[in-house]
Amino acid sequence: MWPKGIRCAVCLTFDFDAESLYLGYMERLRFEGDRRQFAQTLTPISRGQYGTKVGIVRVLRFLEKHAIPGTFFVPGLTADLYPDTVREIARQGHELANHGYYHENPTEFIGDLEKETSILRRANDTLERLCGVRPVGYRSPGWDLNPYTPEILLKEGMLYDSSLMDQEKPYLLFEEEKSKLIELPIDWLLDDYVHFQFSPPSIPGLSAPSKVLEIWRGEFEGYLEDGGCFTLTMHPQVIGRSHRMQMLDQLVRYMKEKPGVWFATCGDVARHWADRD
Numbered sequence: 001m002w003p004k005g006i007r008c009a010v011c012l013t014f015d016f017d018a019e020s021l022y023l024g025y026m027e028r029l030r031f032e033g034d035r036r037q038f039a040q041t042l043t044p045i046s047r048g049q050y051g052t053k054v055g056i057v058r059v060l061r062f063l064e065k066h067a068i069p070g071t072f073f074v075p076g077l078t079a080d081l082y083p084d085t086v087r088e089i090a091r092q093g094h095e096l097a098n099h100g101y102y103h104e105n106p107t108e109f110i111g112d113l114e115k116e117t118s119i120l121r122r123a124n125d126t127l128e129r130l131c132g133v134r135p136v137g138y139r140s141p142g143w144d145l146n147p148y149t150p151e152i153l154l155k156e157g158m159l160y161d162s163s164l165m166d167q168e169k170p171y172l173l174f175e176e177e178k179s180k181l182i183e184l185p186i187d188w189l190l191d192d193y194v195h196f197q198f199s200p201p202s203i204p205g206l207s208a209p210s211k212v213l214e215i216w217r218g219e220f221e222g223y224l225e226d227g228g229c230f231t232l233t234m235h236p237q238v239i240g241r242s243h244r245m246q247m248l249d250q251l252v253r254y255m256k257e258k259p260g261v262w263f264a265t266c267g268d269v270a271r272h273w274a275d276r277d
């Protein structure tokens with residue numbers, strides 16, 4: 001299933017949302033004629049900016065220290081607002097992947113293929129213009145796909161998606177004329193946002209890092225045992241707090257002690273899986 005000597009894959013992924021989460025939300029409210037103003041105020045937006053000012057610096061330093069490649073799902077808006085940071089991510093050898101332009105949720109325009117395609121292209125164009133490489137991976141900003149999304153992704157030349165939750169191993173999601181779209185499943189349990197990010201009224205967040213370490217380490221042991229692809233979803237504005245980075249360091253050290261763990265980008269795992277199939 002995996003390359004020789006490998007027991008499981010580990011993908012450390014970072015959704016570099018920055019302000020897009022909040023500005024995208026504001027755009028939606030405006031579109032819906034909702035006149036609430038709270039998403040336009042400075043503090044919610046600054047929560048995203050923490051990721052660009054503090055979080056991303058720590059994340060890049062951490063990956064460099066451990067010599068691990070990361071996968072960064074970057075909204076086009078983040079790339080346009082922070083071109084130097086995004087170029088630096090690519091320069092350090094990490095993968096850049098598509099996360100919409102304005103952090104759009106594809107379930108909000110089901111059946112509008114033109115709109116969905118144009119958003120996907122705009123985000124790909126932005127990252128390619130900045131870094132010279134066209135992304136091959138997509139993660140839905142809403143962690144949800146509409147029924148047309150896999151076909152659109154394949155038509156636009158994407159190799160993988162990472163938004164579904166039905167397995168612990170990669171699999172073939174969609175295929176057409178020898179082109180393959182591989183799925184790299186995720187899960188809320190393996191997402192820093194729900195554990196840590198205080199977002200009233202729905203997400204209490206603010207978990208102790210020790211609790212999250214216990215959960216992630218236990219899950220990792222299962223993936224190692226069963227030969228899965230342990231895809232951790234993190235956000236620089238969330239995991240980038242000092243105490244949480246210490247926890248991530250402990251987790252990665254623990255993983256490195258185990259033989260047969262492949263720290264890979266999502267693109268590398270997807271390519272391996274597509275070739276294997």
Ligand SMILES: [Zn+2]
Pocket residue numbers: 015016017099103141
């Ligand atoms: Zn996101």
